[in-house]
Amino acid sequence: MENSTPAKPHVIIVGAGFGGLEAAKLLGHKPIRVTVIDRTNHHVFQPLLYEVATAALSPADIASPIRGVLSKFPNIDVVLAEVRGIDLTAKKLSAGEQDFSYDYLILATGSRHSYFGKDEWEKLAPGLKSLEDAVEIRRRLLLAFEYADRITDPAARQAAMTFAVIGGGPTGVEMAGAIAEISRYTLAKDFRHIDPSLARVILIEGDERVLSSFPEDLSASAMKQLRDLGVELRLGVHAENLTEQGLEVRGEFIPCRVKIWAAGNTASPVGKMLGAPLDRPGRVIVNEDLTIPGHPEVQAIGDLANFSHQTGKPLPGVSPVAMQQGRHAARNVLTMIEGGKPQRFRYRDKGSMATIGRNKAVADLNFIHFSGFPAWLAWLFIHIIFLVGFRNRVAVLLQWAWAYFTFNKGARLITRNFQAELRPPS
Numbered sequence: 001m002e003n004s005t006p007a008k009p010h011v012i013i014v015g016a017g018f019g020g021l022e023a024a025k026l027l028g029h030k031p032i033r034v035t036v037i038d039r040t041n042h043h044v045f046q047p048l049l050y051e052v053a054t055a056a057l058s059p060a061d062i063a064s065p066i067r068g069v070l071s072k073f074p075n076i077d078v079v080l081a082e083v084r085g086i087d088l089t090a091k092k093l094s095a096g097e098q099d100f101s102y103d104y105l106i107l108a109t110g111s112r113h114s115y116f117g118k119d120e121w122e123k124l125a126p127g128l129k130s131l132e133d134a135v136e137i138r139r140r141l142l143l144a145f146e147y148a149d150r151i152t153d154p155a156a157r158q159a160a161m162t163f164a165v166i167g168g169g170p171t172g173v174e175m176a177g178a179i180a181e182i183s184r185y186t187l188a189k190d191f192r193h194i195d196p197s198l199a200r201v202i203l204i205e206g207d208e209r210v211l212s213s214f215p216e217d218l219s220a221s222a223m224k225q226l227r228d229l230g231v232e233l234r235l236g237v238h239a240e241n242l243t244e245q246g247l248e249v250r251g252e253f254i255p256c257r258v259k260i261w262a263a264g265n266t267a268s269p270v271g272k273m274l275g276a277p278l279d280r281p282g283r284v285i286v287n288e289d290l291t292i293p294g295h296p297e298v299q300a301i302g303d304l305a306n307f308s309h310q311t312g313k314p315l316p317g318v319s320p321v322a323m324q325q326g327r328h329a330a331r332n333v334l335t336m337i338e339g340g341k342p343q344r345f346r347y348r349d350k351g352s353m354a355t356i357g358r359n360k361a362v363a364d365l366n367f368i369h370f371s372g373f374p375a376w377l378a379w380l381f382i383h384i385i386f387l388v389g390f391r392n393r394v395a396v397l398l399q400w401a402w403a404y405f406t407f408n409k410g411a412r413l414i415t416r417n418f419q420a421e422l423r424p425p426s
């Protein structure tokens with residue numbers, strides 16, 4: 001089916017994550033037609049996914065329906081469909097059963113985790129990118145304790161209560177800290193046959209320090225804060241030979257039931273549909289104005305794009321980059337509609353933060369580094385401000401306050417059939 005010829009310029013935005021949503025909001029109420037296409041009906045606030053994975057928050061607390069977010073803009077249509085092909089010459093794309101013509105295209109389809117060619121590891125060690133991933137990890141974590149509570153063999157019990165997080169970037173650090181907290185505090189009194197506080201949490205990182213994109217003093221602080229929580233750090237090593245039963249680290253087999261992957265990213269496959277130059281992780285190498293070579297009407301932003309014109313290295317895959325690029329791409333479209341040229345993009349880096357647990361975090365605001373309680377407060381504040389939707393802000397704030405004073409995490413739900421996974425070995 002072909003949509004009718006647009007009287008007004010038609011802008012298509014693919015992906016309603018951090019970048020796409022910012023672009024759409026800036027184009028709202030403008031005399032143009034905008035279509036936002038996403039394969040899910042919700043925007044996910046990915047920085048809080050680990051809180052869903054560790055039962056602190058529910059999926060709906062960190063997600064907002066895309067239609068709801070954009071409903072106040074009459075010129076924006078939302079389509080639930082997956083983009084499967086792009087024809088740059090015809091200025092068309094196919095999504096679901098439909099073809100769409102565009103005058104301007106903004107691609108913001110993000111990234112997925114990468115298993116560096118070992119795709120069979122995905123089942124053994126899920127990564128954390130979507131709500132489905134978070135709910136699956138939560139299920140595995142909670143089931144591991146249930147299973148350990150049922151069996152009597154000490155070695156099998158220890159393996160069930162050993163959690164390996166592979167990758168010591170912000171996601172791995174947050175996951176490891178949160179698993180240690182839930183086992184030491186939240187679950188500590190819930191079981192009669194096991195002591196959840198004895199759970200082993202192992203963080204495996206190929207570099208010699210965690211948070212290697214942060215300044216060294218903050219990495220050192222993060223490592224101390226993790227160790228204070230009882231997280232074992234295995235640094236300068238790689239996880240190998242993953243199986244259902246465990247994994248190997250430098251020749252040592254570590255029996256562990258739950259493994260979580262936080263070690264690598266690859267760009268969304270939408271980049272490959274363009275025939276434009278890609279870097280090794282599959283990101284589209286964009287011009288300094290975010291357009292793709294030879295097609296000023298097409299821009300790629302956020303995790304999908306490799307923008308190396310500022311520091312000589314690609315900008316990091318973080319939400320401020322995606323949001324600033326989203327707004328810039330939208331302004332470029334408006335400029336081009338008025339006959340102007342797309343403008344050069346400059347990223348304004350306001351710093352970065354990572355949280356480790358209750359009262360534990362690190363913050364790098366470029367001109368100052370700090371950690372512990374003040375960093376944790378700053379982290380809470382920033383995340384509440386940027387969370388999409390007033391309802392979500394209130395819900396998250398209330399649950400954080402409740403968890404802070406009671407150590408309780410309310411979303412400890414195991415959904416889906418689990419009988420087979422609970423059965424003790426025969």
Ligand SMILES: Cc1cc2nc3c(=O)[nH]c(=O)nc-3n(C[C@H](O)[C@H](O)[C@H](O)COP(=O)(O)OP(=O)(O)OC[C@H]3O[C@@H](n4cnc5c(N)ncnc54)[C@H](O)[C@@H]3O)c2cc1C
Pocket residue numbers: 014015016017018019020037038039040042043044046047048049050081082083084108109110111128129170171268270301302303304317318319320322353
């Ligand atoms: C667990 C985790 C924690 C993080 N923590 C932080 C943090 O603390 N601070 C920070 O700054 N950044 C953090 N990030 C990174 C940040 O979330 C990303 O950099 C940001 O989401 C990138 O925005 P984006 O718009 O490029 O892509 P995304 O936000 O990933 O959005 C991509 C959108 O495209 C849609 N899509 C994908 N393919 C298609 C298709 N073929 N057709 C239609 N739609 C499609 C997806 O459904 C999605 O809605 C974290 C990321 C993760 C995964």
